[in-house]
Amino acid sequence: MTPAKNILNYSYYPGCSLHASAKEYDESTRGLFKALKIGLHEVPDWLCCGATPAHNVDELLSLSLCAKNLELSNQVDGDLAVACAACFSRLKVTQHRLAENEEKRHQVAYALDAPLALDKPVKHLLEILATDFGLDRLAAAVQKPLSGLKVACYYGCLLTRPPDVPELDDCEDPSIMERVIGATGAETVSWSHRMECCGANFTLSRPGVVLKLSGEILASAKRGGADCIMVACPLCHGNLDIRQKEIEEASGRHYGMPVFYMTQLLALAAGVSTSKLGFGSMMVSPVSLLKEKGLL
Amino acid sequence: MKHSKMTLSAETMNLGFVKKVEQLSGSSVRRCFQCGKCSAGCPMRSFMEHPPNRIVRLLQLGQFERVLAGRSIWYCASCETCTTRCPNKVDLAAIMDALRKLSWDAQGPSKESLVQLANRLFIDNIRTYGRQYEMRLAAVFNLKSGKLLKDFMLGPSLFTKGKLKVFHKKNRNIGEIERIFSRIEELRRKGEAT
Structure with a gap:
């Protein structure tokens, strides 16, 4: 082990949800990093x-907002x-799209009215824990x-797709979540829906979509024998946790499945x-x- | 959905539209050879009249009116499964973004495009505040979509759980953020961006 590994230091982009509906993700991230x-x-x-x-409405705007965040991130080391x-x-997609497209690079630089500074490595917490810190x-x-x-690790869409962009793990058969939580002694279950979409932002405009898609995910986790689901996305969390009661009412099935x-x-x-x-x-x-598992 | 007869001729095929989609999405439409993997893996297939592979086929045949009609393009969740699995590197998720933009620009909102209303309000929030104001987003969406009581029953329990942040401050750098929006508009006015 190199001495440098003992002084890991990161700049941090929490994102909007972590300051609002997902504040428990922010608090527990800070608590974990402090403990480690x-x-x-x-x-x-x-x-x-x-x-x-x-990006659904305006790709140039999407790239510009992320490029601005990458520029701002240079104020902090790591x-x-x-x-x-x-x-x-979105941050990784922006780095990729702009690296390969000169015209878009010029347009975004014009929008920001500044030279682009896109090079800071962007890492998901999973990568930091599995690779930089080490299992x-x-x-x-x-x-x-x-x-x-017994934990059902739920990847959802954006941790691994599209291929070549997140560079986190295999885009069809990842294992990084299982490896990370497995280091705590937890048992991870094998289940079918760990990479299926939860219904995403349809939660606002068409909640019926979420009731169907997230309902299938809960049913699959239950079939797999899971006690709980583990996620890394506030939107997936909202759909599986906040809407779980509605899903139960609509499907007539009881899950009572905590989503961490x-x-x-x-x-x-x-x-x-x-x-x-x-x-x-948590809802x-x-x-x-x-308590049943002796953890509280 | 009822399928009407399709006659292909120079008059009925709008191939300029295909070029526009390819330019906006940065993806080839023509490379698709109809293997159907995109539709086999699409989680939103059951909500669409046209499965994703048929959308591409209709585009190849210049049938943009059929592509833009109805709900299919508005029910793509951007999950990227199709893009991930395409053997010919057709970026279908990006093509769907391009189709939604072309449809909205040409025809404005329809009863199927509610998701785009939500998306636009989301973006308005960024321009006004810098960061997302979740409670306002939900309230304004309900107001504008006429679904005033949607998720009304969730409110009290979200509030008790500390998940509803009622007050929201604007970013200190909101001026710089506004500048990004206005400079993009300027690029478009000058015809230097699509």
Whole structure:
């Protein structure tokens, strides 16, 4: 192990949801990184990445918003750590599209009225934990093993697709989530819907789409024998957790399936105080499950 | 959906439209050889009249009116499964973005394009605040779409769980953000961007 590995330090782009409906993802990320002694410093004045809506309406705007965020990120040292799967995807897509298209590069530079500064490496938390920090060190930092907890790792769309962009793992058969949570002693289940779409931003305009798609995901996790689902995206979380009761009412099936952000489970295992993990913010309470497994 | 007879001739095939889609999306439409993998993996297939591979075939035949009619292009979730699995590197997710833009620019909103209304409000929020104001986005969408009570019952429990942030401050650099929006508009006015 090189000495440099002991002083990991990152700039941090939380994204809009982590300051609002997904604040438990932000709190548990900060708690986990503190426990692992990894530096995490928020980029000042960051703005919305545009997410799916911006590229659905206006690709040039989408690229410009992300390029502006990459420019702002240079104020803070360290590779850019991103928690939200959608922000991660948009920032990486922007780096790729602009690297290969000179015309778009000129247009975005004009929009920003500044030379482009796009080179900061963008890393999802999973990559930081699995590669930079390392699974052995992660396993060594575990104070409360999650043994006996059966976790369905849900990737959704944007952590691995489209190919060549996120560079996180295989785009059809990834294992990085299983490897990371597996380091805590948790058992990961094999299930069919770990990469199917949850209905995404249709939650606002056509919630019926979400009830169908997310309902199939919950049913698949249940069939796989999972106690809970682990996610890395606030939109997936909202669809699976906030809409779970409606899904149950519409389908007549009971799930009662807690949906955790990856950092909530990892921070729990690393011994972070449960008061900092935001379990009270989850619509499907995980309290009885965690008590049953001796984790609370 | 009822299929009307399609007659192909120079008059009924709008091939200029295909070029426009290819230019906007940065993807070839013509490379598709109809293997159907995109439709086999599409999670939104059951909501669409035309499955994704048929959208591409209709584009190849210059049948843009059939492509833009109805709901198919408005029910793509941008999950990127089609783009990932295409053996010919047709970026169908980008083609769907291009089709939505062309449809909105040419025809404006339709009863099927609710998602684009939500998308546009999302973008308005960025221009006004810098970061997304989730509660306002939901409230304004309900107001503008006439679905005033949608998710009304979720409100109190989201509030109790601390998931509804009621107050929202504008970014300090909101002037720089506005400048990005206005300079993109300027590029378009000058015809230097599509």
